Structures are given as structure tokens and as C-alpha cells.
Amino acid sequence: MTTDSTLRPEQAALVLPPAGSALWRRDFLFGAATAAFQIEGATQADGRVPSIWDTFCATPGRVARGDTGDPACDHYHRYDADVALMAELGFGAYRFSIAWPRVIDDNHRLNPKGVDFYHRLLDALDQRGIDAYATLYHWDLPQHLQDRGGWLNRDTARRFADYAGQIAHALSGRVKGWMTLNEPWVSAYVGHAEGRHAPGLRDPRYAVEAMHHLLLGHGLAVPALRANDKAPVGLVANVNGVTAASEREEDQRAARRAHASNNHWVLDALFLGRYPAELQALWPDAVVPARAGDMEVISAPLDFIGINYYFRAVVASDGDRGYVVHQQPGVERTQMGWEVHPDSLRDLLIEFHQRYPNLPPVYITENGMASDDHVDGGRVHDEQRMRYLGRHFAAIQQAIDRGVDVRGYFAWSLLDNFEWAYGYEKRFGIVHVDYATQQRTPKDSALALKAFFQQRAQAGA
Template structure:
């Protein structure tokens, strides 16, 4: 087994040297400086685990999608990824060594349940061992049930276009919450249903690769219904908090014209309130009727009450802002703003958007639950030089975004934790292994982990915070 550098190198070794000028530092007086504010790192099962056929795991929609010619950059796939399935102990050691308070990860549905819906003992044991080790190390465990990797056999029966998949998801949630009750700090039902519905069923950029607005609307409804049913199932078995994670995006109109302002409002509804309104208000936003004329969610009696069942927390994933102009009809197009800082993904770096969205949500949703920033980070073209990975832009990015979160907190938004995306460089979905979001560099040939300068700056901050 390959080792990680932080655990192996001794103080003073050049592999762990970084400039003292690189500092992670929330604003003075911030609530983030208190020990009860949670700092963690996040991952997802298909992006890091590998071991695609180990111990009875069967294919997910991403295993299938990766085999579609042209679907994923360089025809990459998650068969090996970061080999976390075999290296999880050293990866948890890495999380401890970096000083994090918690770890957000997801379970592979295909690993823990068989095709006929029965428990897979070996797959369950993997996550039980992981949870037990997190507890032994004093790390909070934020377990996500669904991070986009639907079992392929369910997709073969319609996937999220089939209402029955919501019921199957609740059965999976019931199994997991019975099996690991008392071991989980917080449950997440769905990660970013917008990406599953819109990218997976409307634009086809993600698995299962479908391209129809109606498919996006139908799959979103069944995803949210699955969330409500799964929330009820988890609560029947465990007392840990239950929530959902939504990705959100800031919007700015390309001009002050009424058409561009309306286009930005429609884009905001698509990216943000399409998910949040049903969860927190029990209704879909009215802008959707203008955005997609004649397309309606397949709502049945009682669905919206189930979808809007109380959440104990809301996870927010934020990365960038979009510049929006009207397409001259019912929709909008995105245009790049000139002369702005961008990441390797081409996304604009705009920390104020996170603050503004948090404040918007506080005003729009009177019953807004406590918030965790469950993903925030950036991709950069990182490579080790003499054992060091200099990623100053990432550290600036993180510092500016935690400052934006602090500004929202000072104006009354209840934020209780922040998870950096991601712990490790990993399989970045349709971008394959080209984009590197990790705090820790992964050499995919050797599986050597090298903490980047940003990770080491976070480590120093967390050590100082603990005194």
C-alpha cells in the first residue's frame, strides 16, 4: 500500500515545507474561530473509491456512462480512481493529520445492496469499518446516501423517471440507517439533485446522459420525493440530523435591460429555487412555467407535503457566479465576463455571491434550517515540484469564501460548518482526471498523496484554533 506523505515525513522534511506567508485565516472575531464550528473535507464514493467490482458491487449509471464514447474526457472512469476502497485507513489518517473536525463522504448504493434489493454484507462492512474508525479518531461523520451513482439495474427500469425509484431509495435509506444507527453524525439524503436532474436528464452532460426538459422536470420531482421518503425512513431508525445538499449559483444580468434582468431571474429559479422552494415552501417556483412552457412536474396528492418534510439542516455547495443575458425567447444564455479571475474549470471566482445567496435564502425562507457549507473549492492544474504542491490561488479562494460566509453569519445566517471540496484530487465526472479540486494531490499512477500548500495552511490554522 502506498503511503501518504504527511503521515510519513518527519518535521523539516522538504516534502512538508510550505511558505509561512500562506495562511488560512477566517476574519478576526468570526464565529468560525470557535471550537464548535465544524471544519471538514468532503469526497464522494464514485470519485474516489475504485474497486468497481469488489465484494459484490454492481454497476452504477456512472460505470455505464463512462463507457459511452465521448461522454468523459479521455475515456476516463472510476474503476480505480483514488483506490480509497483499499486505502481508506491511510486516508482517514490523512484527515486526522490535517486536523479536520469532520469528514463528509457518500455511500455507493451499488456496493451495499444487491440487484434484487437485499443487503450486501461485505459492502456494508466497508462503511461500518470506516464509521467506526472516524468515531475512534473523534471525527464527525457526514454520510451522504446519494451522490449521483444510481444502480444501473434501477436505471434499466426507468431510473429517476420512474416514480418507483423514490420508493427504492427509501428502502435503501432504511437499510443504511438501521445498519449504522448511532454511528453517523449527520445524514444527507441527496447531493445536488439539480445536477442529477438537469445535467443528467436535460443537457445529458452527466449520467444517464438523457436530453429532454421533460425528463429533467420528472426526474427532479422523483428525486425530491425520494428525499422526503428517505428522510422519514432515516428518522424512524436514527436520531442524527437529516438534511439535503443543494448546489447554488449566483446570477448577474449581462445588462440592465428588462429582458436580461428577467433572464437572470429565470436562471436563478432554474439553478436555485427549483430545488429549494419545494423543500422549504412546499411548492415549485412559478418561473418554471415561463422557463419551460407546458412542462409540469408529475405531482400527486401528498407529494409536496412529503417533499417539504422538515429538514434538520441544509447543505449548500457554492463555486461561482454566472453572467446571464436573454436568449430572446423564454430562456437565457450564459456569457463570460471579461477580466475576472477564473479557476481551471473556467468558473469565475466570486466570493460575494456566496454571501448574497445565503442572505437571499434567509429572507426568502422564514423557516430556513441551520446551514453547513458542504462544498466549496476550486480546480487548479497542480503538480508536485520537489515534493511540494504550491496552490496559492486555492488558499486565496478559500480565505475569501470563508470571509463571505462570515459576513453572512454576522447578518444572522445560521452557518455551523464548512467542508472544503475536495479532500483528494479525484475523478471529476465528465472531466475525468484532468481537473484537480483536491487539498491533497494524488498521483494516479502510484497513488501517492501529497498535501498541497493549502492543506498545510489549513492544518496550521486548525492546530492554532485548538490551542
């Protein structure tokens, strides 16, 4: 078996998909993923306007140790070397996000200097034969729109569609796939009900309103993208496994409601044209600000769906209408405290395939884990991540065997980066970043993936 010379064969084998699986075929896409605010830095460069995450970071107590998005990984200045590293590792695709505050000014017009950065990035990808997949919204709403109500204001959905059309026109023919929103559940619920993310609001009613306007923005952006470019269009939804903590009816009911919130809220709207009925029981005071025709806009056909998956949650009744996460003892967890449970990825993909007859092709657009990684003698030994990747590859193949049309996988993340409210203490990258020096060190997981890609190329399937 061909491996990187610094890895033993048994180490490299930890990430290998099952022999003969679809993931060994050359037409199964393997990429790495990042997000603008988490890696770019340069938050005040070249006309970029402030975002809600700039404001959130500047608010004492919001982000661990007062960390901010600057300089992050300084990708704004180091993008060419980062793309070269991706090529060296053998990735065929790169999923990145376009910073709305970087490319659109506060008068809703294109900022040429901001757009030029993404042209340069796309040039670097083109030169190395790496396909570009662009996410339009990875949580960095311009602050001037938040000042007008943000996602609680229906007009933000229209502004998003305007931005989508303008940037698609500016980058027409250069992107292999457009992704409108990243994880609208996190934007809506974690940002508007829990307050752990920007804009830091804490009312479930706000989450319901924000979710509808996020999805409406997606629906309005789809035709705007298609009018300006021919690349496929999709949305990225985060999902997680949900299991009841006991057989008690109240815990079973709590699990059904958690499943509806975490996994069906977005996908039912996209593929069934309605919201799950269970949400009304969870938040009886919330009112969806829907108008006639909204759900038809939201549920327009997509070319693909992106699925982000990390963990399973075991939930119990909170004694009221909701649920709480039960910390199951004796299970494998990541640095985030999330349970490692690849079977839930398989089961969710199969369920979605059965629940949504119009489910388009699927890409796993994020999957990975945080660990407390350190450079030791020029190496980063992250065996847990290697096992994590290999086990999730097997789960994806099991879903494919059951008829799910999975066409690609993007590892989260290419680089250690700014992990939102956790600042820089959680490391999701397959490449270690020394934030003081900006030194990049591929971890053992990156070297093992490189060996797999080489072996797959030699197999020529």
C-alpha cells in the same frame, strides 16, 4: 503565529478567517468532503452492482479520454491511510457518500460485504475522533433501476427510501448526520436535460420529472432515516450566483429565470412546498408528475440544509424564453472556467435566510476550486486555492453577521479525484493524487488549513 514549518507565515495567513469570527470557535465544524464514485474505485469488488456512471463511462465520447471510476483514488483499499491523513491535517469531520450500488444488491437487499466497508471506514473515523456525515445519493444510481426508468420512474423514489431505511438501520448510531441527496439540480438538469452527466438524456421535460421524483425520494427517505437512527437529517443543494449581463429587460428576465432554476427550484420545494412559477415560463411543455400529498412529503421539516457553492454566472437572454451564460472578460477563473465570486455566497445565504422563515441551520457542504496542480520538489503550490478559501471564509462570516445560522464548512475536496465527465484532468483536492502510484501529497492549501486548525485549538475559543 503557529504554522506548518514548510509554509511562510504570510502564506498560511491566506486561508485565515477574519479575526474574531465565528469560524475561529471550536464549535464551528470544519471537515473535508468526497463522493464514493469519485474516489473509491473497486467498482466490481465484493458484490457491488453496476451504476449509471459505470455505464456512462463505458460509452465512447461521454468522459474525457475514456476515463472511468476505476481505480480512481483506490480509497476502497486505502481508506485507513486517507483517514489518518485527514486526522493529521486536523479536520474534525468527514463528509463521504455511501455507494447505493455497493450496499444494496439487485434484489433490493443489503449486501453485507458492501456494508462492511462502511463499518470499517466508520471505525477508522471513530478511532481518530472525526465525525462522520454520510450522503446517501451522490449520483451513482444502480443501473438496474435506470433500466426501469431511473428517476423518471416514481418507483425509484420508493426504492431510495427503502435503501435509506436499510442503511440507516445497519449503521445506526455511527453517523453524526445524514444527507439524502447531493445536488438534485445536477442529477435532474445536467443528467436529464443537458446530457453531460449520467444517464445522458437531453430533454428539459425529463429534468422536471426527474427532479420531482428525486425530491419525492428525499421526502420519503426522511422518516425512514428517523425511524432507524437518531442522527440529524438534511439535503445538499448546489447554488450559484446569478447576475444579468445588462440592464436590458430581456437579460434581467433571463437572470430571474436562471436564479429560479439554479437556486430556488430545490429550496422552494423544500421550504415553501411549491416550485417556482418562473420554471413554467422556461419549460412550458414540461409537466411536474406530482400527486396529491407529494409536496407535503417533500417539504417535511429538516434538521439542517447543506449548501454547495462554487461560482457566479453572468447570464443573458437566449432570444427566446431561456438564458445563456455570458463569459465576462477580465475576471478571476478556476481551472473549470468558473468565476471566483465569494460575495455571491454571502448574498445567497442572506437571501435564503430572508426568503425561507423555516430555514434550518446551514452547513457549507462543498466549496473549493480546481487548478492545474503539479508536485514540484515534494510540494504543490496552490496559492490561488488558498486565497479562494480565505475569501469564502470571510463571505461566510459576513452572512453570519447578517443572521444566517451557518454551523460548519466542508472543503471540496479532500483528494484529487474523478471529476465526472472531465475524468481526471480537473484537480479539486487539497491533497494531490498521483494516479499512477496513488501517492498522496498535501498541497500548500492543506498545510495552511492545518496551521489554522492548530492556531484555533491553541486559542481555545
